[in-house]
Amino acid sequence: MAIALSGNNICEMLQSWWTQTCIYKARGMIRLMLPCLVCWEEQNRRVSEGTGFNLLGNCNRGFVQHSAFEEIVRMFLGGSGTEGTTLMDCITGKSPGECNGDIDAQQAESLTNQPMLRNETNEQSEYCSRNGLCSHEILHDGETGSQAKAVPNRIMRKASFKLSWWCKGDNSDQHKHDIVSFERGNITAAGRSSKQISLKWESKPQTVLIMTKPNSTSVRILCAEMVRWLNDHKKLNIYVEPRVMGELLSESSYFNFLHTWKDEKEIMSLHTKVDLVVTLGGDGTVLWAASMFKGPVPPIVPFSLGSLGFMTPFYSENYRDCLDSVLRGPISITLRHRLQCHVIRDAAKNEYEMEEPVLVLNEVTIDRGISSFLTNLECYCDNSFVTCVQGDGLILSTTSGSTAYSLAAGGSMVHPQVPGILFTPICPHSLSFRPLILPEHVTIRVQVPFNSRSPAWVSFDGKDRKQLTAGDALVCSMAPWPVPTACQIDSTNDFLRSIHDGLHWNLRKTQSFDGPRDL
């Protein structure tokens, strides 16, 4: 499943995806993105009355070379990229002769022979142009191949769903408007980010993945109970981690029906099988679950079995009612943005040698590690110099992560649905270094200068530390794949409840009436 926004958003999402990811060995993903591409192409044509080439003008952004992007477009559209050739033509095989690279004529033909993809895609394109937000089912019945064999009893087929703005008592068509309109010289803006997103299943969810915090007896007991209930009463296919599979099988052979994975390759294809992810643990388990999905993420239902639980609004005692209502839908969800981070080694000869990107849900931190020297980090935003961080380090946080490490370093708390990147210094040795919040579309580059006294260390959601030596850089931008988490009530209610209950935000005894007053 890939979630795609309509109108300008889908263009941006794909621009970002193409520029940030495609050139880095992600060709295999192209097929996954086809429905989106077709949808985007349709939209883009309508929006700009042009061809896919219109994108080229807009994509010379951040640190990706124009020529590299052009090369990818050529891969799709054929050597010359003739005016009038569109992605749609290329993908549906209308001009198969013009396709080379990843999609050759034969592949294009085989794509045209997949009626489900084409029909759905057309419908989706239409849907996307009519509505604010939509999701795409991109699996084909016959696609699972050998994976399908691993599921003898039940047919694994991904459930489709739609996302729409949840307008309380408001049936107006406001969400269909452009973000900014310029009618008769008057500028008006639609407040889209303030609306609640609702997920409605279009077909019944059939496969659930349960992820659990390790080394916890209460979690292990609850997991076994939940698995039995989901199997006996909901007849769902259930995936668990290999560790959990081992634990449950050592308890009873009843759990033989469970599915798991063997290697990284199978993990990479999980999102094509799983309709829903359930987490049993604290925020760390949600971060862990999100990190398993390097691309699109299925909706996550986080149950609270930790101590703080900012992102875990569901109570485990009521798990049957909660899961019942989630499986029925519709549910409110928070689309939590992630940051896509690339480490660029100075030693690398060109951008193709970049390391695999890492996606973070909370933050990426660049700090001094064990060094006792100040870090010295040069920061750029879309090629403009921002500042030089001299202190313990810098946190680049999502708005979901604003209540985690960034908060501890003095950053603002930001509603998770606000699109933005927090730029929060850690113990800066300066009286005037206030934290910043930058817009979602920027690309940030943090570089260890050659005159730095020590290396820096980068870590992702508090894990996987890597050293950055002089000349190395971290490039960071918003990832195209957000993490959809189910809400107990809605995004705003859940967020406020978390900061009240979890952090005791602004807790103060109310002043008594008894005393001097103006009236």
Ligand SMILES: NC(=O)c1ccc[n+]([C@@H]2O[C@H](COP(=O)([O-])OP(=O)(O)OC[C@H]3O[C@@H](n4cnc5c(N)ncnc54)[C@H](O)[C@@H]3O)[C@@H](O)[C@H]2O)c1
């Ligand atoms: N000084 C600090 O506050 C500090 C230092 C290191 C890491 N962290 C945070 O810990 C996160 C990793 O979490 P973990 O559970 O794997 O490690 P962990 O077990 O060390 O837990 C860290 C704490 O941060 C809380 N937390 C995590 N994400 C949160 C969020 N989005 N909002 C509010 N609180 C949140 C957790 O509930 C937990 O109490 C990192 O991403 C980082 O944000 C914070």
Ligand SMILES: Nc1ncnc2c1ncn2[C@@H]1O[C@H](COP(=O)(O)OP(=O)(O)OP(=O)(O)O)[C@@H](O)[C@H]1O
């Ligand atoms: N399925 C998992 N596999 C491996 N490690 C995990 C898994 N789930 C969670 N972890 C790790 O275990 C640690 C603790 O998890 P989690 O934060 O969920 O529990 P907690 O610390 O008890 O809760 P809280 O964060 O609310 O205090 C985290 O560092 C997390 O990365």
